[in-house]
Amino acid sequence: xxxxxxxxxxxxxxxxxxxxxxxxxxxxxxxxxxxxxxxxxxxxxxxxxxxxxxxxxxxxxxxxxxxxxxxxxxxxxxxxxxxxxxxxxxxxxxxxxxxxxxxxxxxxxxxxxxxxxxxxxxxxxxxxxxxxxxxxxxxxxxxxxxxxxxxxxxxxxxxxxxxxxxxxxxxxxxx
Numbered sequence: 001x002x003x004x005x006x007x008x009x010x011x012x013x014x015x016x017x018x019x020x021x022x023x024x025x026x027x028x029x030x031x032x033x034x035x036x037x038x039x040x041x042x043x044x045x046x047x048x049x050x051x052x053x054x055x056x057x058x059x060x061x062x063x064x065x066x067x068x069x070x071x072x073x074x075x076x077x078x079x080x081x082x083x084x085x086x087x088x089x090x091x092x093x094x095x096x097x098x099x100x101x102x103x104x105x106x107x108x109x110x111x112x113x114x115x116x117x118x119x120x121x122x123x124x125x126x127x128x129x130x131x132x133x134x135x136x137x138x139x140x141x142x143x144x145x146x147x148x149x150x151x152x153x154x155x156x157x158x159x160x161x162x163x164x165x166x167x168x169x170x171x172x173x174x175x
Contacts, residue, residue, distance in 0.1 A: 002026070003074045004110075007091040011112050016145030019117055021174060022067075025074065031065040031150070035170030037080060045158060045165045048137070052101050053085030054156075054166040063170055080168070096122075103127050108139070116144040119154075135159055149173065 004023035005012045012020065022031060039049055039057045048054075055061065055078075064079040073090035088100040092107060099106045107123040119141035124131040140155040150172045156165040 002069065003089055003091050003097065007093075007095060007097055008110060008112070009094065011095075014112060014115075015117060016115055018145045018148060018150035019143050022143070022150050022172065025067045025069055028066070028068040030175050031067075031172040032175045033063050033150075033170055033172035035061050035063045035080060035152075035168050037061055037166065037168040038164065039166050040158075040164045042161075042163055044161075045163055048158070048165050052104075053083075055080035055083050055085075055168060061170075063172065065172060104131075116142045118142045137165060138162070146171070 002024050008015075012023070015023075022029075035055075037055045037058045039054065040046060049056075058081060061081045063081075066077045066079075068075045070088075073088045075086065075088050077084055077086045085101070090098050092098045095110050097108050097110060099108055103126055105125050106121050108119050109122045111118045111120070119139055121136055121139040123133070124136055136159055138157040138159055140157070141153065143150065143152050145151065151170070152172070153169040155167040157163060158165060
């Protein structure tokens with residue numbers, strides 16, 4: 001059973017087919033597609049993007065996602081036109097996951113509304129130390145299906161200025 005199946009329980013089966021397919025990886029899975037990426041322009045947004053390895057601005061960028069299931073987590077490598085970043089995702093109990101990006105770990109309260117899977121950040125740690133909520137990035141992230149195809153829309157903003165850190169949106173298919 002995948003991390004997302006375990007975390008979402010019966011709600012998982014109510015997700016659109018393409019969203020379930022991406023999150024039902026057994027062993028390993030590869031997905032490819034296209035995306036549009038807009039990176040934040042301020043020095044702070046650019047610094048945060050560099051820390052996490054987020055993609056640079058580009059239109060119609062080729063995307064490849066490799067997901068590998070390990071003992072209790074999934075390792076995701078997201079590649080945007082040769083620029084990749086890695087995260088580890090594991091279940092944190094009903095409806096919640098932890099996503100580790102380098103020395104940061106984010107707690108995400110998954111929710112399903114209007115046939116979309118939302119990924120809002122609820123808390124985070126840096127090398128195990130709690131990060132105050134007022135400095136947490138704001139995640140407006142969702143996955144959905146359009147015309148039978150898996151689609152994603154990931155928007156991350158700085159908490160105080162509300163400036164965009166990165167926004168990438170597009171589609172994927174299994175390869």
